[in-house]
Amino acid sequence: MKTLEDLKRIREQAQKAMQVRESDHSAKICVAMGTCGIASGARETMAAILDELEKRGITDVAVTQSGCKGLCEQEPTVDVCKSDQPTVTYGYVTPEKARQIIAQHIVNVNIAGEWVVATDKK
């Protein structure tokens, strides 16, 4: 059985890992979690994103959620924002697509063009 005591050990290991890591986030992934997004599977998309980042050992990407942004018919939508690049919004992001977006956009810095539904110049 797990107890809160386990967290001390986890903390010590994480602190060691954090010492050798860049602290700033290099990218932000935002999953839209309005009623429309959730009903279309946004929670499973989010779970796939977290799992894929963990599997690849990527720790400098912040994962957040937002409300509905008016693209209800294209949910689940996911925004990817690499620092100093415009935000890219992907549509119909199934868990499988989410994993590929991480491989292409986050790892290889190559926007997965065919799934983009909007871009935003910042």
Added chain:
Amino acid sequence: MRELSLHILDIAQNSISAGASQIHIVVKASTRDNLLTIRVSDNGKGMSPEFVARVRDPFVTTRTVRKVGLGIPMLSATADLCGGGVKIESAVGNGTTIEATFELNNLDRPPVGEIVQTMITLIVANPDIAFTYEHSVDEKTFILNTDEIKAQIEDVPITEPSVIRWIREYMTEQISVAGNIT
């Protein structure tokens, strides 16, 4: 919504939009009363009595990007269908509590579903919000409090993958000890 845990994610999103810094989620099953209760309380900005009176109307929403708001109306319709209902208590500046009840054994009641995944989603995406999750089956209760976790991990962020993995496993174990609610 296929699962009540997706409704919880949806209602909690309202709390986040209302600027809450504390969100308390309860899932409570009472076999004696044949009752399943789901409650989401927050300390967000709250709603006026006039807005509460209209909030079950799908054509009422605060958002500007679309003209319909289906979160509460869908939860309300499901609860009504299952011999229960939705109660809303709110005051401007004092937060909001949404409580949905269902007959536990009602054939139309959606399953609670992946509640752990709902909580993980909320915790990862909103690391600055204090979440509590209270899970009761009759006399047995399990409570998860993210402030307690943060006190243990000190400067390690709660979004750290090893911490998240621990929360997932801990919740899954403790919920099965208290009693899974299907």
